[in-house]
Amino acid sequence: MREQTAINLPKTKKRILVADDEASMRELLGMVLESEGYSVVGVPTGRDAVQILCQERGAFDLVIQDLKMPGLDGTELLRWIKSEVPDVPVIVITAFSSWDSAVEAMRLGAYDYIRKPFDTDTIRSVVGRALERRSAILASGEGRNEDARGFEMIGNDPLIQAVFRMIKLIAPTDSTVLIQGASGTGKEIVARTIHQRSHRRDRPFLPVNCSAFTESLLESELFGHVKGAFTGAIEHKQGLFRAAHGGTLFLDEVADMSLTTQVKILRVLEERKISPVGSTELHPIDVRIIAATNKAMEEEVQAKNFREDLFYRLNVIPLYLPALRDRKDDIPLLAGHFLAKYSRQMKKEVCKISDRARQALFDYDWPGNVRELENIIQRHVALCEGDAITSLSISTRPQSAVVAVPQADYTLIPPGGVSLEEKLESYERSYLKEALKLTGGNLTTAAKLLGMTYRSIRYRVKKLRVKETVA
Numbered sequence: 075m076r077e078q079t080a081i082n083l084p085k086t087k088k089r090i091l092v093a094d095d096e097a098s099m100r101e102l103l104g105m106v107l108e109s110e111g112y113s114v115v116g117v118p119t120g121r122d123a124v125q126i127l128c129q130e131r132g133a134f135d136l137v138i139q140d141l142k143m144p145g146l147d148g149t150e151l152l153r154w155i156k157s158e159v160p161d162v163p164v165i166v167i168t169a170f171s172s173w174d175s176a177v178e179a180m181r182l183g184a185y186d187y188i189r190k191p192f193d194t195d196t197i198r199s200v201v202g203r204a205l206e207r208r209s210a211i212l213a214s215g216e217g218r219n220e221d222a223r224g225f226e227m228i229g230n231d232p233l234i235q236a237v238f239r240m241i242k243l244i245a246p247t248d249s250t251v252l253i254q255g256a257s258g259t260g261k262e263i264v265a266r267t268i269h270q271r272s273h274r275r276d277r278p279f280l281p282v283n284c285s286a287f288t289e290s291l292l293e294s295e296l297f298g299h300v301k302g303a304f305t306g307a308i309e310h311k312q313g314l315f316r317a318a319h320g321g322t323l324f325l326d327e328v329a330d331m332s333l334t335t336q337v338k339i340l341r342v343l344e345e346r347k348i349s350p351v352g353s354t355e356l357h358p359i360d361v362r363i364i365a366a367t368n369k370a371m372e373e374e375v376q377a378k379n380f381r382e383d384l385f386y387r388l389n390v391i392p393l394y395l396p397a398l399r400d401r402k403d404d405i406p407l408l409a410g411h412f413l414a415k416y417s418r419q420m421k422k423e424v425c426k427i428s429d430r431a432r433q434a435l436f437d438y439d440w441p442g443n444v445r446e447l448e449n450i451i452q453r454h455v456a457l458c459e460g461d462a463i464t465s466l467s468i469s470t471r472p473q474s475a476v477v478a479v480p481q482a483d484y485t486l487i488p489p490g491g492v493s494l495e496e497k498l499e500s501y502e503r504s505y506l507k508e509a510l511k512l513t514g515g516n517l518t519t520a521a522k523l524l525g526m527t528y529r530s531i532r533y534r535v536k537k538l539r540v541k542e543t544v545a
């Protein structure tokens with residue numbers, strides 16, 4: 075714990091503005107944050123906050139504000155900050171019961187929210203993350219890049235907070251990381267976050283899905299090949315290990331690699347050199363390896379599906395991602411985050427989730443984890459006609475309400491018989507069309523919505539002659 079405090083301590087004093095009409099709240103926040111080494115200024119109204127932010131432009135690194143204040147109220151203050159000093163992150167304090175206002179605050183661009191009553195550890199960690207994020211943005215010159223927000227990981231549960239601490243510790247090193255977690259728990263976003271926080275951030279991050287290729291294709295994808303190495307090798311290919319030079323190679327679904335490829339990867343990790351398929355030349359490589367799997371690797375090793383020596387090479391730093399059902403307290407935060415994200419993306423004003431819908435989110439056990447929650451919120455934002463999601467239909471398969479599937483026949487097979495292939499194709503076409511419509515024709519996102527790989531959606535779209543861009 076001591077060590078962690080040392081890591082969290084800011085090098086130069088960061089300045090935090092606290093806007094809250096309750097003096098006791100200003101005092102409490104001031105005490106907690108000053109003991110962390112920050113410099114804190116407290117003001118009682120939104121107007122005072124605007125005044126000091128104008129007078130001392132660039133002097134504050136963070137604003138913590140109440141949502142309910144007399145005069146210029148919290149929402150207006152937040153709007154003002156986001157339009158006038160957008161680089162300053164804002165953490166909003168809301169009443170425990172006021173979930174909708176928290177969601178609204180996220181939609182307006184708040185970095186995070188804290189619900190009253192809160193414990194001081196929550197304050198410390200949310201503030202730490204907000205400031206760290208700001209430093210990363212300033213350092214990378216990302217500015218107001220919307221895409222960067224999409225990569226932001228959130229979560230207050232101790233299980234995910236432990237992962238965040240680990241990321242922070244290991245990112246600057248060059249160590250190999252093995253991320254294990256069920257489907258949709260955030261393995262790829264963790265890998266990207268590690269890369270973005272490493273000294274390799276300006277070099278490529280290249281993901282490769284090891285289960286999407288046959289053995290020989292995967293090898294040529296990774297190591298490259300020389301012209302004429304095999305039938306079809308009409309061009310020289312560099313391979314991902316060399317393309318990722320100076321950056322990070324993300325070996326996704328690593329457990330699905332064949333035993334032969336495993337031997338080759340092991341050799342690369344030991345020698346830090348590769349030779350393209352069909353060549354004996356050796357090329358030195360400089361890449362960090364991050365691997366991920368949704369299988370229990372220890373079991374795969376026991377069952378001899380995965381080489382023990384490679385497992386130890388990859389598992390230098392193990393990271394286990396918790397299932398969403400084991401951190402249900404994060405559901406409102408994540409739901410609010412996705413609501414804000416898709417509402418902004420689809421240019422809609424959906425900012426609320428009804429009590430009934432919220433209850434449904436809690437009651438469900440989320441086999442598809444964060445990805446499933448994200449997909450469900452995305453679909454409901456797309457369907458929502460007002461400013462609130464009032465009821466929620468959760469299904470592991472795409473919703474029939476969303477997808478215009480043909481009417482089902484009551485007697486499944488009419489007297490004259492039916493062409494099953496045609497029926498299936500027509501179903502498939504409807505799903506593909508709807509997914510492309512929802513994602514504005516983005517094949518990668520559409521593939522995710524339908525639980526398929528990019529390669530298979532591309533193939534199906536072509537085969538069924540579905541228009542890729544749907545007006």
Ligand SMILES: Nc1ncnc2c1ncn2[C@@H]1O[C@H](COP(=O)(O)OP(=O)(O)OP(=O)(O)O)[C@@H](O)[C@H]1O
Binds near residue numbers: 224225226256368445
């Ligand atoms: N803590 C988080 N905060 C915000 N978004 C998250 C978080 N965890 C996951 N996500 C989002 O959930 C979706 C799924 O995450 P990701 O693709 O990283 O999961 P995965 O474990 O690689 O899934 P799969 O096993 O299906 O490949 C992504 O859109 C990601 O941005």
Ligand SMILES: [Mg+2]
Binds near residue numbers: 261326
């Ligand atoms: Mg993944």
